[in-house]
Amino acid sequence: MTPDIYLDGNATSPVLPAAIAAAVRAMETCYGNPSSSHSTGLQAxxxxxxxRRRALRVLGVEQGRLMFNSGATEGIQTAVLSALCALRERQLAGGAIGSLLVYGATEHKAVPESLAHWNRLLGLNLTLSKLPVDADGRHDxxxxxxxxxxxxxxCTMAANNETGVLSDIAGIEALLEDAGSRAYWLVDCVQALGKFHLRLARSRIDYAPFSGHKLYAPKGIGMLYVRDGVPFTPLIVGGGQESAQRSGTENMAGVAALDAVLAALEQGGVFRSHDELHAFRERLAASLRRALPGVVxxxxxxHALPTTLNFSVPGLSSKELMDVFDAAGVRVSSGSACSAAKAAPSYVLQAMGVPDWRAASAIRLSFGPLVDDATIARACERIERCGAALRASGLVAAGSALPPQQGVLQLGSxxxxxxxxxxxxxxxxxxxxxxPEFTERIAAHVRGLGYxxxxxxxxxxxxxPTTLSRALNLAQAADAGGDAFGWPAGGELLALGGQALRRVLFGSHQAAYLxxxxxxxxxPPSAVRHAFTGALQPRQLAGVVRDDTLLCAAHDAQQPFCTSLRACAAETPAAEAGLHLxxxxxxxxxxRHPDAVLVDVREGYEYLAALQAEQSVPPALQGGNIISVPLGQLAGRIAGxxxxxxxLVFFCRSGNRSSRAALCLRRLGHAQAYDLAGGIALAPPASLPLAA
Known part of the structure; x- marks a missing residue:
């Protein structure tokens, strides 16, 4: 299996080898408590x-506070609490403080959530105001x-985590100075460290949080800079560590690791230059343009970091792009890692005013300044293989027709x-x-097949039906005398090769197709294997189909893929015990069962991308009878x-799709349907032996 290519650096980074070594040394030889007065403590x-001194040098700070903490979220909370406590004191003393808490529309959610939280708890009752951005993502x-x-x-940010857009920090600072504003200014510098020069001492920035894991340090270590003379209130009090700025015994292994990263920044020669990073981005962008027609x-x-590309492709969802990249061993994301599990368009892109389809289907590709030429070359090669897999599956424009397909295909679920x-x-x-949402997909699929x-x-x-007929330029659909359901005139059956469709009407507004x-x-009912039932309830099909006919609905969130009268009539639900292996x-x-079938339910483009990138199946599945049945084709294979x-053992990337497939078979009466728990992503690699 070829190694993965990690291009999700804005979410988190691998750990610098020197940082790992420094953390291990700290745990082995410098494990003392820094608050202890004996020699071991003094060494810590x-x-x-x-x-701390190195961090101040790297940030270009001569004065001010610099404390180590758990990361950016804690730093943001501390900064917001500090500023709002000072505002409340000024307010209680009768001073003017302003009525607005202003934050950029594209800020990380940690910022507005912190503002709302402390504004409410401190009883300030100020108004949160979202500062708009322009079409380039820069503050208005x-x-x-x-x-x-x-x-x-x-509250603004130095560089956006989703798009890489750089804020006009100098322009914002000039406005603050010209207005003589006393507003406290927080700048989220998480994505800035190591990607451009920071000289905080020369700036008007009051609070600047940083997170180590965005730049090759471990998770759980970060730092907060507070400008000299700016109000400060500790978020955590207790033993008085960090000069009473942040109590709690210091994370010395994390500090040592972060120090190693800062040393690499300070000394130079480890991270790529700005020009090299720009060149890497151009190569990746060129491969994306070749692989994905119409990419935007x-x-x-x-106006963006050279380490971040955010793109959308017409006709492809972010999930489809994520899946094909992941199958090829290229790790990207659909936006902020904190929001990746939420199926919603990117609020960052919406704030920029991009079309809805782009906000809902965007992919973020990001890398760190440690990346090398060989990694970029492999990434470009795999990106273009992903494009080839998508073309072969008919999802993007192709120069040749798709191979013939047989049977029932489901789009959506x-x-x-x-x-x-x-x-x-x-x-x-x-x-x-x-x-409606599948009109273009169906049209492209049919054209690719040449059917x-x-x-x-x-x-x-x-x-x-009318909308799709127009999309397909089907003259016969408009001229053949079809009725309001689209059923052709002049026949009770519609022949389709060796099979036939029959329509059954239920009143004037519902139909099923057998x-x-x-x-x-x-x-006759005994010959019906599939029934396409729309919004009909299964019981309405009694006497029309046999008990094990597969009922394929148009809207049924509770029964994905299909069900049957027998499954619906079962007194007890299908047992889920032992479903996950x-x-x-x-x-x-x-x-026990050498004849068992291992069913890869990933989509065809994922399967092809995995093969092309030599991303073989894990050892747990090797030696079995593996077949590819994309989830959309499942209903066509169930009867057999x-x-x-x-x-049957179903598997996919994460286990989500395969568990649904296995449960569907269980509900239909197949007692020996299973799924690979956690999917390929969690299966042990070849270097790890399986448990006996």
């Missing part, structure tokens, strides 16, 4: 103060000028899904319940698995 104290200085007379505290970069390069019935022999298909669309059907009368092998020109469990199953049941 010397290390602590040496690291005209808007800031208007807000400054009423601003009590201003969401931040102008001239849960709340809304569309269905395609495909016949390779006749090179034709039928589309059922085309959801003739026999009908575009809806289970309710509506605009979906798929099976016709018998004597008829399609760890690596050792999979190996044990394969020893139920007819001839063998143990």
């Amino acid at each position: 104290r010397a290390l602590l103060e040496s690291a 200085l005209a808007a800031l000028r208007a807000l400054l007379p009423n601003t009590a505290m201003l 970069f969401n931040a102008a390069f001239e 849960g709340a809304a899904c569309s269905w395609l019935v495909q016949d390779a022999a006749s090179r034709s298909c039928v589309v059922i319940d085309p959801q 003739r669309v026999l009908a575009v059907l809806g289970t309710t009368p509506g605009t979906g 798929l099976g092998t016709a018998v004597g020109g008829q399609l 760890d690596a050792a469990g999979v190996q044990a199953l394969l020893r 698995w139920l007819d001839a049941p063998v143990p």
Whole structure:
């Protein structure tokens, strides 16, 4: 298995080898408590103060406070608490403080959340005001000028974590000086350290938090700079450590590691130059343009860190891009790591006014200044392989047709899904319940296959079939006399190769479509293997289909993929006990059942990208009978698995999709359906032996 390429440096970084060595030395030989007065404690104290002096030099600070803490969130909390406590004291003394707490619209969520929290707890009742940004993601200085007379505290960032956009710190500082503002100014410097020169002593910045793990130090160590003479209130009190600025025994291993990173910055020769980083970004951008037609970069390069690219691709969701990159062993993200689990468009890009599709489908590719030429070369190669996999799967423009496809295909799952019935022999298909969000995807898929669309059907009368017919330029759909559901005139059955579709109406506003092998020109319930049911309740199909017919709904979040009358009538839900197998469990199953089938439910483009990048399956799955059945094709394969049941183990990248597939089979009566717990991501690598 080829090594991964980590391009998510803005989320966190690997640890510098020198930092690891320094942390180990601190734990082995300098483990004393810096507050102790004996020799071992004094050695720890010397290390602590040496690291502090180096930090002050690197930041260009002669005076002011510099304390070590757990990271940027704690630093932000401390800074906000300090400023707001000072504002309250001034307010209680009858002084004017301003009515606004102003923060940049693209700030990390730690900033507005901290402002709201302490504003409420301290009873200040100030108004939080979001400072807008322009289309380049930079603060609107005209808007800031208007807000400054009423601003009590201003919070901006040096560089944005999602886009890499650099703030106009000098411009903001000039406005503060021109206005004679007494507002306290917090600048989040997390993404700045090591990427451009900081000279805090020459600036008007009052508070500057830093986080070590963004620049090759471990997690759990950071620092906060407070300008000389600026109010300070400790967030944590107790034993008086850090000169009573931040109580709690110091994290000496973390301090030593951070000191090693700062030493590398100070001495030079370790991290790449600004020009080298710019050149790396240009190479990556060129590969993205070649691999992904229509790619749009969401931040102008001239105003952004050279280590960050934020991009969107027409017609591709951020999940699809994340999945194909991850399958190829390239680690990127869909935005801030703190928000990655939340399925929402990027608020940073929304604040910049980019179109909704770009905000909802953006990918962040970021690297640190330690990256080397070989890594960038491998990354460019894999990016272009990802593009090839997407073209081969028909998701981006391709120069050749897709290979023929057969059977039932589902697009989407849960709340809304569309269905395609495909016949390779006749090179034709039928589309059922085309959801608006899948119109372009279906059209691209059909064009890539070169299939003739026999009908575009809806289970309710509506605009979906008409919209897709227009997207496909289907003259026959408009001229063939189809009714409001899209059903062609002149026949009870619609032939599709060796199978046939029959429509069953339920009143004037609902229909179901039955798929099976016709018998004597008829399609009796016993011959129906799939029923496309739209929003119908399963019980409405009683007598129309057999008990084990697979019911494929258009809207059913509770039954992903499909269900059956038998499954719905079961008195007890399918047992989930033993559903999840760890690596050792999979190996044990394969020893008991050599005929077991291992089903890779990743999408076709993920599978191809993994093969091209030589990202083989983990040892837990090697030696088994592995087949690729993308999740969207699952409903078309279920009937065969139920007819001839063998143990099935589903797997994917994280285990989320495979667990849904295994549970669906259990609900349908397949007792030996399992999934690889945690997916490929958590399976032991080849270097780790499996448990006996």
